[in-house]
Amino acid sequence: MLAGDHAMATPASDRSFEQRLRELAITNELIKTITSSLPLPDILRIVLDRIKTLTRAEALSLLLYDKQRDELVFAATETLREDVVVGMRVPPPTGIAGWVAHTGRSAVVNDVAKDPRFYDAVDRVMHFATHSVLAVPLTRGNRVIGVIEIANRYDGTSFSDDDLRDLERLSATVSQEIDIERLPHDREALRALLGRVAAAVPGEASSLLLYDPHGRQLLRASRTQQPGVIDGMRLRCDRGIAGWVARHREPVRLDDAAADPRYDPSIESQTHFVAHTMLCVPILSKDTLLGVIQMINKTDNTPFTEEELRVAETLANHSAIAIENASLYRQAYLASITDDLTGLSNARHFNRMLPELMQRGRPLSLVVLDLDNFKHIVDTYGHLVGSRTIGQLGGLIGQMARPGDIAARFGGDEFVIILPLTDCASALEIAEAVRFAIESCTVLEGHGVDISTVTASVGVATFPDHASNADDLFRAADAAMYAVKRQDKNGVAAAGSRPSG
Numbered sequence: 001m002l003a004g005d006h007a008m009a010t011p012a013s014d015r016s017f018e019q020r021l022r023e024l025a026i027t028n029e030l031i032k033t034i035t036s037s038l039p040l041p042d043i044l045r046i047v048l049d050r051i052k053t054l055t056r057a058e059a060l061s062l063l064l065y066d067k068q069r070d071e072l073v074f075a076a077t078e079t080l081r082e083d084v085v086v087g088m089r090v091p092p093p094t095g096i097a098g099w100v101a102h103t104g105r106s107a108v109v110n111d112v113a114k115d116p117r118f119y120d121a122v123d124r125v126m127h128f129a130t131h132s133v134l135a136v137p138l139t140r141g142n143r144v145i146g147v148i149e150i151a152n153r154y155d156g157t158s159f160s161d162d163d164l165r166d167l168e169r170l171s172a173t174v175s176q177e178i179d180i181e182r183l184p185h186d187r188e189a190l191r192a193l194l195g196r197v198a199a200a201v202p203g204e205a206s207s208l209l210l211y212d213p214h215g216r217q218l219l220r221a222s223r224t225q226q227p228g229v230i231d232g233m234r235l236r237c238d239r240g241i242a243g244w245v246a247r248h249r250e251p252v253r254l255d256d257a258a259a260d261p262r263y264d265p266s267i268e269s270q271t272h273f274v275a276h277t278m279l280c281v282p283i284l285s286k287d288t289l290l291g292v293i294q295m296i297n298k299t300d301n302t303p304f305t306e307e308e309l310r311v312a313e314t315l316a317n318h319s320a321i322a323i324e325n326a327s328l329y330r331q332a333y334l335a336s337i338t339d340d341l342t343g344l345s346n347a348r349h350f351n352r353m354l355p356e357l358m359q360r361g362r363p364l365s366l367v368v369l370d371l372d373n374f375k376h377i378v379d380t381y382g383h384l385v386g387s388r389t390i391g392q393l394g395g396l397i398g399q400m401a402r403p404g405d406i407a408a409r410f411g412g413d414e415f416v417i418i419l420p421l422t423d424c425a426s427a428l429e430i431a432e433a434v435r436f437a438i439e440s441c442t443v444l445e446g447h448g449v450d451i452s453t454v455t456a457s458v459g460v461a462t463f464p465d466h467a468s469n470a471d472d473l474f475r476a477a478d479a480a481m482y483a484v485k486r487q488d489k490n491g492v493a494a495a496g497s498r499p500s501g
Contacts, residue, residue: 013101015246040323041080044076047293047319049156054311055279056154056202056302057295062283063235063242063480064323066290072235072246072292073338095119096133097147099211104144106136106168110158128205128224134159136167138210145180146210154202154299163201170200180210194222199300233398234343237288241280242265249289251313251460255303277303281312285320293319339386342394345408348427350416353406355470357420358463364420365427365462367469368477369397371413372455372489381449389444390453397442400434416474424462431458431492455490466495 048062063072095103096117110132112118123130131149138146148171153159174193181190190208198208207222237243244262245252254260257278265394275296283291293316298304339346345353368412371393376385394409398418401407406418417434419427435456442452459480467473477493484491 009263013138026447033230039261043322046075047322051293051295051315052237054103054315055295055308056299057279058297058299059295061242061294061320062156062291063246063294065246065289067289069234069340070237072237072242074233074235075291075337083270087385092367095151096134097207100135100137100147100149101144101209101211104139105155106164107133108159108164109133111449120303129141130160130205134163134167134203136203136314138171138172138178139402139460140175144211146208147175148197149207149209150197150201150203150205151207152204154204159201162392166200167197170196184210202299211449234338235264235483237433241278241296245280245282245294246289246292249282249284250288251309252278253304253306254280263264263366276301277311279304279309281309281316281321284315285324288321288324291324338369338499339394341391341392342398342409344398344415345393345406347408347410350406350408350418351470354418354473357406357418358470358473362421362464363462364418364473365424366473366477367423367427367431367434368410368418368459368461368474368481369415369417369431369456370481370485371438373453374413374486376453377449377451385444385447385449388447389449389454392445393454394442396437397434401438402429402430416477422462424460424465427460427462428492428494434458435492456490457484457489459484461495 015155024354028489044064046443048060051057052060060077061074062076065071065234066073073435075191077448081252084226095238096107096112096115096119098119099117107117109115109118112130112133112495117128120130124223128151129240132153133149133151134145134153135149148218150159150163150167151256153163174196178193182192186461194206194208197208197213205224207224227344233242237246241252241254241260241262243258248263257275258265277297279293279295280292282289283293293312295304295312336347337349354366372392374386374389377389390409390413392413398407401417404420408416408418410416419430419431422430435458440457441454442450444451459477461467461476461480463473466476479494480495485491
């Protein structure tokens, strides 16, 4: 397929008709979900996928309302992740993109499992599952300077000839515009270029691969939809735009969300994702609040429309029925992913996620943390102050977790943090930062109680350096933590090393 080939333009009336047909089909699918006996987590994921198909948002969240605590819980999420170009290097002709760079020919692969060129190492690093790929070369003169690659069409369908022509047309334009020496170091230009790629052919991941100065390796910059980054995080209903929508039970459409006085930047600090445009609608059943659906930033960088707000409200109405039908499971589900005292993940969620994340990629580090002198606080001030101390310090640990990390209360005054794709040296730096933050927290907020004696003993272990399975990794980190306890407390140690504090 040549870059000069042009697809016939689709009339606006036909596009509108196709959009309404798609809305009807998705509504019918939701009706099937409503009448099914699926468990709540499956229903939430189906609802999120249907919203994603119709709105083409960069970040989507379905938050359930926890009436007992008057909080919203992020129960199903998908958030854009951006990586700078100095990340993973791919030697041509490795992978489908490497083959495109080597041959100068485009590739459309709608089932990568059947293609021998597919290179799954990128998936392992990105915590992503590629099903289909569209890749076209960037050429200048007779020389290939890079590749544009899209994985998994956004609506779940196969890549088409029209998609190929659209991406080749964009490639022909940008290959003459970009400064290949400067671009790898210009984050804003990279973000803008990847935004143009997503607007041309929306996908779950879009990547730009450029040859290094020696022409031997491809350096990758990417935008990837990441599920579950902030699952389990809690938001009070007096905070943020989602909280306002929950409290007032009114939908919101914003063209500049970050400038809105209701905007809460704390979620942004967790995801490193900046909100520009936003749709946020309540999920209501017979005037009962069940949750909130939130969509942020369209993939083509345009504002959300009133028509899209109408569609979002329709989907929320149908979702309410499905969620209400699973209401018997809702509180159990909330309990299954969060610790009630701290709002972190709980031990059950940690035990499920650690082996799963270890299978996705290496290195992975585990931090085990136990509070020092906590019993003295309980003995002096009572169990209520003890519980609130746990809650405050647990919240502090959660704030320090990076996007993709999983911080959990393991039990009592013991916490764990899973650090995917993090080597031991980096994990020790993170553990030391957490230890120092706890040491610096000297007063219990709202009570004025002195908790300066509470510190933390921290152990770190890394897969595969210290263990080959989840149980042994936990034992190694736990043993390192107890080595700190036995020495002087308030320190950090890696498995098999001397404690430092």
